[in-house]
Amino acid sequence: xxxxxxxxxxxxxxxxxxxxxxxxxxxxxxxxxxxxxxxxxxxxxxxxxxxxxxxxxxxxxxxxxxxxxxxxxxxxxxxxxxxxxxxxxxxxxxxxxxxxxxxxxxxxxxxxxxxxxxxxxxxxxxxxxxxxxxxxxxxxxxxxxxxxxxxxxx
Numbered sequence: 001x002x003x004x005x006x007x008x009x010x011x012x013x014x015x016x017x018x019x020x021x022x023x024x025x026x027x028x029x030x031x032x033x034x035x036x037x038x039x040x041x042x043x044x045x046x047x048x049x050x051x052x053x054x055x056x057x058x059x060x061x062x063x064x065x066x067x068x069x070x071x072x073x074x075x076x077x078x079x080x081x082x083x084x085x086x087x088x089x090x091x092x093x094x095x096x097x098x099x100x101x102x103x104x105x106x107x108x109x110x111x112x113x114x115x116x117x118x119x120x121x122x123x124x125x126x127x128x129x130x131x132x133x134x135x136x137x138x139x140x141x142x143x144x145x146x147x148x149x150x151x152x153x154x
Contacts, residue, residue, distance in 0.1 A: 144152035
C-alpha cells in the first residue's frame, strides 16, 4: 500500500500526516516547557519569600540579641550599685552606732554634772541656816528690858 502510493507520487498524504504529528509533538513539548517554566517561576517566588523571611528573622534575632545584651549590662550595673549601696549602709550603721554611744556618754556626763550642781546647791542652802553652836561656846541670855529694848516683849 505504501509502495503503491510512493510509485504513484502520493507522498503528500504521508508528509502532511508526518508534519501534523510532528507539530502535535512540538506543541506538547512546548506545553511541557511552559509548565516547567511556570513551576520554576513559582519556585523562584517561594525562594524569594523564604529569603525575605530569613532576613526578617535574622533582623529580629539581632535586635533581640541587642536587647538581651542591654539587659545583661543593666543587671551588671545594678549588681555594682547594690554592692556600693551595701557598703554605704554598713558605713552609715557604724557611724550611727558611734554617734549613739557618744550621745550616751554625753548624757552620763551631763547627768553627773547636774548631780554635782544639785549637791552643791543643796549643801549651800542648808549650810547657812543649820549651823550648830560650838559646845564650848554657851550663850547666856540676858533678861531684856522692855523700856530700853523695843524688841523685848516682856
